[in-house]
Amino acid sequence: MSTTNTPSITPASTLADLAVRLAGATRVFHAHGLDFCCNGRISIADISAKKGLDPAALIAELEAATADASDFERWDDAPIPALIEHILEDFHAAHRAEVPRLLDMAEKVERVHGDKASCPRGLAAHLTLMLESLDEHMRKEEQVLFPMILAGRGRMASMPISCMEDEHKDHGLNLEKLRALATDYVPPAEACTTWRALYLGLEQLERDVMEHISLENNVLHPRALRD
Structure with a gap:
């Protein structure tokens, strides 16, 4: 597992990718009722348009959540x-x-x-x-x-x-x-x-x-x- 290499967040980033690679992302997604598991292969831009969210504000929330998160374990590169x-x-x-x-x-x-x-x-x-x-x-x-x-x-x-x-x-x-x-x-x-x-x-x-x-x-x- 890894705790480094935090991904950049852009409007093209998908919920699925951020959920497994970004500390605090799932907490933000839960707060907005966003499905990051079964239908997570959708971009920040597309889900924002679908849900009537401001993509820039959503990205700012994700960045803030990453800064506040601790003890996050990444499993995307684990054996x-x-x-x-x-x-x-x-x-x-x-x-x-x-x-x-x-x-x-x-x-x-x-x-x-x-x-x-x-x-x-x-x-x-x-x-x-x-x-x-x-x-x-x-x-x-x-x-x-x-x-x-x-x-x-x-x-x-x-x-x-x-x-x-x-x-x-x-x-x-x-x-x-x-x-x-x-x-x-x-x-x-x-x-x-x-x-x-x-x-x-x-x-x-x-x-x-x-x-x-x-x-x-x-x-x-x-x-x-x-x-």
Whole structure:
């Protein structure tokens, strides 16, 4: 991994490239609701036009975020075995631990506050679907794709990689629904401590899943097909 060689930021820079190479970039993208993982191969200029943003202001935010960021680890030039180990330990294992914890909290909130109009009804059911979908997806990576890449057969993995990236789009749609069910992770005034903690955890889950997908779509997969 690397912590140097900060890339320059221009209107032609893509979200995907900046997300994996620029400290603080994903925080800025999250703040503006920009998809840098599944649809990150779009330039600053194009996404600004699409979202009605000022590209110069967005670049200034990114530059400021880079100056303020610390302990940023770049994985775009890390050895592939180290990158896969990072994905397994910091994302696969983390998702398997965190989603059930959030599901328990969501079930409690719906059970206790189900009579309130602001209750996020259906949130627990959606988290159950997400857990099942993520687990099935990660097992495919662990049992098929990652062993192929580690065995030096990445160039022959175009079909499983295409399948995984299609499933990543489904995960992206699941995140959109999650955010809608949780009202952009803004708890109502009457929310209890568990409810507020749930929304904080869901927002972090969204960040983690997006960074997970970004590493695979924008770093691991292109390198596996090329190296």
